[in-house]
Amino acid sequence: xxxxxxxxxxxxxxxxxxxxxxxLLPGVIERDENQQFPKEQIKKMGELGxxxxxxxxxxxxxxxxxxSYVLAMEEISKVDASCSVVMSVNNSLVCWGLEKFGTxxxxxxxxxxxxxxxxxxxxxxxxxxxxxxxxxQRTTAEDKGDHYLLNGTKNWITNGSSASFxxxxxxxxxxxxxKGINALIVEKGMEGFTVGPKENxxxxxxxxxxxxxx
Ligand SMILES: Cc1cc2nc3c(=O)[nH]c(=O)nc-3n(C[C@H](O)[C@H](O)[C@H](O)COP(=O)(O)OP(=O)(O)OC[C@H]3O[C@@H](n4cnc5c(N)ncnc54)[C@H](O)[C@@H]3O)c2cc1C
Numbered sequence: 001x002x003x004x005x006x007x008x009x010x011x012x013x014x015x016x017x018x019x020x021x022x023x024l025l026p027g028v029i030e031r032d033e034n035q036q037f038p039k040e041q042i043k044k045m046g047e048l049g050x051x052x053x054x055x056x057x058x059x060x061x062x063x064x065x066x067x068s069y070v071l072a073m074e075e076i077s078k079v080d081a082s083c084s085v086v087m088s089v090n091n092s093l094v095c096w097g098l099e100k101f102g103t104x105x106x107x108x109x110x111x112x113x114x115x116x117x118x119x120x121x122x123x124x125x126x127x128x129x130x131x132x133x134x135x136x137q138r139t140t141a142e143d144k145g146d147h148y149l150l151n152g153t154k155n156w157i158t159n160g161s162s163a164s165f166x167x168x169x170x171x172x173x174x175x176x177x178x179k180g181i182n183a184l185i186v187e188k189g190m191e192g193f194t195v196g197p198k199e200n201x202x203x204x205x206x207x208x209x210x211x212x213x214x
Contacts, residue, residue: 005067012068016075019048024080031082031206035198037162038083038206046117050076050087052095055115059099059107062115082206089158090114094121094167097183110165110185122163124154124186124212134169135178139214141170148172148184150192150214160210161195164188168214186214 005013023044031038045051053069055061062068069091077084098111098121113119130137139152150170157166166186173180186193196211 005071009065009068009071012064013071013075015048016050016072019045019050020075020079024076024083028080028206031080032203033205035200035205037208038080038086039162041080041083042086042120043117045076045083045087051090051117051120052111052115053091055095055099055111059111060113060116061095061099061111080206081204085158085204085207086120086162089123090117090121093123094165097123097167098185101183106185114165119164120159120162122157122159122166124157124166125169126155126157127153128155135181137169137171137181139168139170140174141168141172141182141184143172150184150186152214154212154214156199157210157212158207160212161198161208166193166212168212 024041049062050072052061053064053072054066055063057063073084073088076087095111095114098106098114102111114121125134125137127137127139139150139154141148141150150168152170154168164187168184168186169181170184171180172182192214194213196213199209199211201209
């Protein structure tokens with residue numbers, strides 16, 4: 001097995017390193033101290049293709065392999081961990097799931113905007129009583145025919161206020177326990193959905209971590 005990086009992987013790493021040094025390093029301490037979301041930096045990362053690196057180009061992604069994605073993540077994390085957590089949630093937790101499990105309509109409507117960085121996504125699993133043991137989460141989604149009624153609270157959600165689209169994990173069939181858990185797409189501004197205040201953290205303070213109420 002050949003473990004050497006390919007020319008393309010090396011080029012991705014170098015581009016991410018250059019970007020991190022020139023665009024992320026200036027002001028990184030101030031952004032962290034002021035708990036300032038790196039809006040401009042994330043916009044540039046989207047333009048350079050860092051927000052949907054592994055997504056199929058037909059959905060505006062970069063079509064790259066996982067190693068390239070990890071190399072870029074490493075370079076960005078070295079300089080600005082807030083930018084890298086925004087990037088990792090958007091790439092891994094939101095785009096990946098949508099591409100693998102979403103319908104074509106969902107991909108056209110949401111994935112194309114998330115992969116290009118035009119919009120940011122959030123992944124909502126953790127709850128006040130459910131962290132590592134994700135199956136004990138208690139948020140429910142009741143099928144009301146033409147819509148689902150979501151009830152619950154999610155905690156520590158990265159991109160909590162800056163996201164436009166949220167993947168929310170909920171129980172659609174409580175009796176089936178962990179086999180009755182599903183993922184729903186919630187758009188910011190939908191009725192009954194409230195973003196709680198920003199949570200204080202000891203590190204990666206540029207990233208906005210929030211509780212969400214449904
Ligand atoms: C900055 C930040 C961003 C986050 N972003 C998101 C997000 O975007 N979306 C989201 O859904 N969640 C998010 N989270 C939540 C995160 O995923 C949870 O904190 C994580 O799942 C751990 O859960 P917990 O904090 O409740 O710890 P716990 O589950 O209570 O674990 C506490 C400790 O006990 C250990 N432990 C737990 N169970 C066992 C066991 N059975 N045996 C032995 N040891 C065990 C753990 O390893 C850990 O050391 C974020 C958290 C942080 C801090």
